[in-house]
Amino acid sequence: MTFVMRRKAFDDRGEPYTPVVLAEMVRFAESDEDRVAARALQKMLRRVVKEETRRWSFERFLISIGLSIAFLAIITATLFLFGNMLGGIPSLLVVIFVIVAVTLADRWIAKRRIGRAIGATIVAHGICGRCGYSLRGLGITDNGCLVCPECASVWRAGRLTRAHWEPPKQPLAPKPTLAMAMRIRLLRPRMMTDSRSMLCRRLDSFLVSVGRQRRAELGAERCRQLRAAIRRPTLWLRLTIGVLLAAALLWLFLHWPDADTTMDGALMRFRVLWSCGVVILLLMLAGTLGGELGITARRVAAVCTEENLCASCATDLLDPDAEGYRICPSCGSSWTNPPA
Ligand SMILES: [Zn+2]
Ligand SMILES: [Zn+2]
Structure with a gap:
């Protein structure tokens, strides 16, 4: 599955960029090691995007209920005014429609919201957030930045806190333990x-x-x-x-x-x-x-x-x-x- 992140993010020169599409993250891996690291990151990010956009939330639940009640009130008022007794089925359809619409809108918002974070997370792993090229072995410029040789995006070297060529760190989004679940x-x-x-x-x-x-x-x-x-x-x-x-x-x-x-x-x-x-x-x-x-x-x-x-x-x-x-x-x- 490909997630297109449309929300504008900015590199450290202030240039807007669209984060690399997750499906293309592995394209620029030059060694097997890089490929394994990129694939692991890709897998983690896909899981996170899925989790973030499908998570049940109390707010979403309340919004759905509130909107459903509002729509039901409108329908009831309309029926009352025009004296047209259509029964319960149209109302039920309205409720289902509202819940589906709210869920879809919420997912779309969630995807937009985390687009920028996806870019920053990719850079933290030592991969260019714009094009997916590995930033391994690049020289640091005088102002402490790395320039991607593929797309010329500029990243501050300090961002690379989980570089894929360094010893692996604790997972960012561990699957919940049994106790947590x-x-x-x-x-x-x-x-x-x-x-x-x-x-x-x-x-x-x-x-x-x-x-x-x-x-x-x-x-x-x-x-x-x-x-x-x-x-x-x-x-x-x-x-x-x-x-x-x-x-x-x-x-x-x-x-x-x-x-x-x-x-x-x-x-x-x-x-x-x-x-x-x-x-x-x-x-x-x-x-x-x-x-x-x-x-x-x-x-x-x-x-x-x-x-x-x-x-x-x-x-x-x-x-x-x-x-x-x-x-x-x-x-x-x-x-x-x-x-x-
Ligand atoms: Zn790049
Ligand atoms: Zn920590």
């Missing part, structure tokens, strides 16, 4: 961009993605503080969910059938079981998603860079480089404080 499947932490626009997965607020070993290095107390700091702005959201759950439980309590009710006993039991199921689901949702809902990448980056940690893998950052970016030695992402 179980706990935060729907709201798996999104991809974010570092201060140099490179794509990386932001850590989750449970710090599951950070890994057991790194959590042990940070220590229980520091982990607790990090989690609390990342989640602080979403307190209102958790309160709202808590109130909704309390309301659901209260409803259940008030509608609990009397023990001696004989009328429609089977139906009553069905209702009770069904309500219990709903409440249990809600509780599970609140418990598992409460930590991830509403957390922005900006918040994670702000908290982590303040602590001098990588917002993707929580590794201690190196001292600022020549351009003022602090690099993560583990995954190669670049951060400024406050995050750009």
